[in-house]
Amino acid sequence: AQSVTQPDIHITVSEGASLELRCNYSYGATPYLFWYVQSPGQGLQLLLKYFSGDTLVQGIKGFEAEFKRSQSSFNLRKPSVHWSDAAEYFCAVGVSMDMGRRALTFGSGTRLQVQP
């Protein structure tokens, strides 16, 4: 069965510092991978996605992620964190359903706190 592991429950970084959030997945087929961000009281917003091709993908808000098949990882990075980046971050893998669509299996999330 598919699964997503986000080993860091909570991370605190200083504003302007670099950030890396870890994500490991388990899925038997070629994975569709996603990172979403959730601010308090808000819905999930897509940061970036990987389906195929270049393993380094760029997203919104200056985020990027790198797919490493050998490590079953899809870590999220940002070179310089802003206070507004404080939120909950979820990694997800798309699981094939009928009619070709994919439901998402999410990790348990990483809460990012940004210190001034």
Add this chain to the structure above:
Amino acid sequence: GAGVSQSPRYKVAKRGQDVALRCDPISGHVSLFWYQQALGQGPEFLTYFQNEAQLDKSGLPSDRFFAERPEGSVSTLKIQRTQQEDSAVYLCATTGPQETQYFGPGTRLLVL
């Protein structure tokens, strides 16, 4: 509207009450998903529609949970005889181009 909308945003129910949660998808999006997000957890898949057809309901936790989408647009998730363990945020998502799921703001359900 431009995005997925859900109503109500908050619902408080007494244990044993029935509740109905509504999802208005992005116009033209034929695929619709419901997820349940418990406190401190990631969302978990409940059920999936393609137009009006419910193609997968393997994630529904019990037969007290029922979802419908009769005209292939608005969807309703109904929970009968609510229990405290049903307290969670219920998220609706619709799928656009390239498998991107767009989420609504969710309905926060509290069962007392």
